[in-house]
């Protein structure tokens with residue numbers, strides 16, 4: 116069991132005067148060329164098949180750059196790829212498969228104390244395909260679900276957790292939990308999960324559909340006052356690290372993220388799904404996915420959500436750097452299907468990357484490809500560890516006003532260069548020939 120570090124006191128790490136500084140190593144590529152990542156042209160290494168598949172033993176790569184990650188909470192993963200809460204972590208059989216294939220950690224499907232209140236419907240998914248096919252196959256770019264949290268009894272899920280921890284003691288199993296606005300229910304859920312040995316909690320403050328009338332999921336995660344109180348209960352009860360999983364269905368995700376970190380959560384996971392209506396069937400005129408001709412807004416995931424997820428992760432990473440001295444875990448989620456997708460989340464400051472829909476589309480062996488592709492990216496730049504490039508892109512975000520100022524400066528500099536010397540006083544002895552050339556028209 117990983118012990119929790121001392122929870123930050125509310126506001127204790129806050130420093131409004133501290134501006135966002137580039138990490139010590141700046142945004143420069145850590146490769147031999149010492150160029151900015153964008154400019155680095157170092158050649159890619161390939162395993163000769165064109166496919167970059169890593170060999171994994173207990174989730175560890177056997178060769179190539181080191182993919183292991185150490186979170187600030189103490190959670191250590193053999194690679195940064197984590198099964199995101201959902202169908203890929205729904206029972207013992209699938210979670211076992213995830214560990215066997217080499218996933219860095221598994222987050223189980225969200226559980227609550229009383230599963231009898233959870234009733235799922237079918238169909239519960241609807242996919243979005245682009246108009247063209249790739250190699251004769253319909254690609255999936257968007258995925259809507261109206262699936263609730265786990266409908267399996269808590270005792271059954273706890274037995275699964277226990278068995279998994281007995282069989283894979285060295286691997287990280289995270290329980291995803293969600294409850295009503297009731298202190299004792301949270302305490303009971305946390306206590307029972309810890310008893311069977313889970314390594315950490317992810318709090319589902321973000322399910323976009325389901326039970327808003329019971330103030331669960333996203334309804335709780337959008338309300339910072341309730342969040343503060345509930346996080347207080349959770350962090351008092353939990354002995355293992357706690358990540359708060361945030362909803363993107365909010366204007367400023369840094370508000371609930373700040374509340375969660377100030378009340379003692381060790382980390383933030385983002386994003387859960389985006390509220391969506393997949394479409395309307397133009398033959399039946401009914402919404403999709405349709406259950407007895409009716410539907411309800413669901414949660415959107417897969418490739419299409421990645422840009423939104425990156426923006427939310429970037430904003431939380433900035434918050435963690437500015438106000439929490441960089442000392443909090445950040446798990447990025449949304450549309451990851453390749454090692455290069457993952458590299459983008461890591462470059463924006465995430466410590467780990469979760470995959471849910473990608474596993475539903477490509478299966479559990481995907482992790483080997485993810486690791487291989489991430490290693491290939493690292494080799495291109497000469498990065499030897501995740502930490503050597505994590506957050507490297509973050510300093511290159513600024514305000515729009517700054518973009519305008521920088522562009523104006525660049526244009527002025529170009530103009531000055533093009534028009535040569537403004538006054539005869541500016542001619543110099545050493546640069547005389549170049550100065551003359553700068554003013555020649557042909």
Ligand SMILES: Cc1cc2nc3c(=O)[nH]c(=O)nc-3n(C[C@H](O)[C@H](O)[C@H](O)COP(=O)(O)O)c2cc1C
Pocket residue numbers: 199200201202224225258260262263264265291319322360386387388415416417418420448449450451469470471472473
């Ligand atoms: C079918 C389905 C069920 C999900 N169930 C849960 C859940 O029980 N708890 C949770 O926190 N997130 C749940 N999610 C959200 C995912 O964990 C993830 O945050 C989201 O789908 C974005 O990542 P992705 O594009 O890799 O799927 C679910 C997603 C899908 C597609």
